[in-house]
Amino acid sequence: MSLMVDNAARAVIAQAYGALYSYWIGYSIPSQYSTTVPFGIIAPGGRWLARCPADGRPSLTVADLDLGATDPDIDEAVRLARPWRRSARAGLYNARTVQGDPRSDTRTAF
Secondary structure (H helix, E strand, O other): OEEOOOOHHHHHHHHHHHHHHOOOEEEOOOHHHOOOOOOEEEOOOOOEEEEOOOOOOOOOOOOOOOOOOOOHHHHHHHHHHHHHHHHHHHHHOHHHOOOOOHHHHOOOOO
16 A cells, blocks of 8 residues: 655554554655655554654655564564455455356456
């Protein structure tokens, strides 16, 4: 997920989404607005993993993700959420998918 907005409250909301849904967020805004909230990367636990300076100048944020880290933000996403997503994509819910219902089968109309 990526966001682009010049509003300090939205940065807090981005952190909440990271924590609630356990995914990584790249929070970005135009560099001239970085004094409001510097852009950066939010870990699945909602913590800022890396941030750019709040000086209004263009910059780049890079985060080194250690998949063996014991940091709770990263460990939960790698150990719990990632395997669950893999199971769900491998057909975990196929037996519970509705078949033969035109409302579910037609993907090109409302």
